[in-house]
Amino acid sequence: MSSSSSTASVSEIRDKLWLAIAERRLKPGTRLKEEELAEIFSSSRARVRQALTLLERDRLVTLIPNRGGFVAEPTIEEARDVFFARRLVEGGLLERLCETATETDLEDLHDHIAQEREAAAEGDLASIVRLSGGFHILIAELAGSAYLHDVLRDLVSRTSLISTMYGPRHQHDCGPDEHAEVVACIARRDAAGALRAMQHHLSHVEDTLDLSGGQLPTRDLRQLLG
The missing domain is CATH 1.10.10.10 (Winged helix-like DNA-binding domain superfamily/Winged helix DNA-binding domain)
Incomplete structure (x- = not known):
């Protein structure tokens, strides 16, 4: 850049x-x-x-x-729509992955969560944000749907915009524990459990939104992209 x-x-x-x-x-x-x-x-x-x-x-x-x-x-109404869409898309991806996940897939998921924990321990905000969204994109990748991978990729990015506008400033992202619960269900081939864990996880993220929140200050493009 x-x-x-x-x-x-x-x-x-x-x-x-x-x-x-x-x-x-x-x-x-x-x-x-x-x-x-x-x-x-x-x-x-x-x-x-x-x-x-x-x-x-x-x-x-x-x-x-x-x-x-x-x-x-994004408006508050759009924020709600994004989370609604994510529940539908990620629910379908989890059902598929619970049927098709290989040992290598599970290793990839566990490795990703280990990276999340390391970033959290180090207080590396950029990595925390990237890895948090990356977990959901990894599920789409491992589920083998190129189309839904692209759809979810954009939904995750839009979620970041929503969290920036409406999320509490002290909270950077959800921790890896809820992701680990989802992976544990995938490992057991428990599609219903994985879906419940993901729905709880997304609801938790959505519930942190401050619906009276506003736009945060912007910064210089050269500083952001350089």
């Missing part, structure tokens, strides 16, 4: 912006200036514009005529 001689592709720009949103480095309402982003990514404004259009399709960016792009600011 620094000023290198290489030219970033549209997908690279999209993915780096997506990650910055998912890790809560880009706050809701942050203005995304094409010219500045083109310089940061050593790319053209046309490519930046294409990347922003892809992110708008995923409802992570809002493009306003004559003003440019902004990181989306």
Whole structure:
């Protein structure tokens, strides 16, 4: 993301912006200036514009005529819809994974939770946020659905926006214990238990939202993406 001689592709720009949103480095309402982003990514404004259009399709960016792009600011109603969608999508993925999970899959899940615990012990906020969302994306990956993987990836990123806007400032993300409970059910092939554990987990995250919360201050793009 620094000023290198290489030219970033549209997908690279999209993915780096997506990650910055998912890790809560880009706050809701942050203005995304094409010219500045083109310089940061050593790319053209046309490519930046294409990347922003892809992110708008995923409802992570809002493009306003004559003003440019902004990181989306989900409403309370949208926040509820996102959690509703996640319950449906992740429930189906868990049912499939409980049937198909291999020993290697379980090792991957346990390794991921170990990384979550390590990040929590070290107080590494960026890793905590990344790994917390990454657990859910890993379930989609292991369940073998490329389409639902992409759907959930965007839902997880939008959840980060929602948590940034409406979540308590002292809480960075859910801990790994609830994730471990889900994995224990997968290991037992207990689809009903895994679903209950995931529903409880998502409800716990949603219940922490402060519905009177507002937008947090934004920061300089170079500081966020450099």
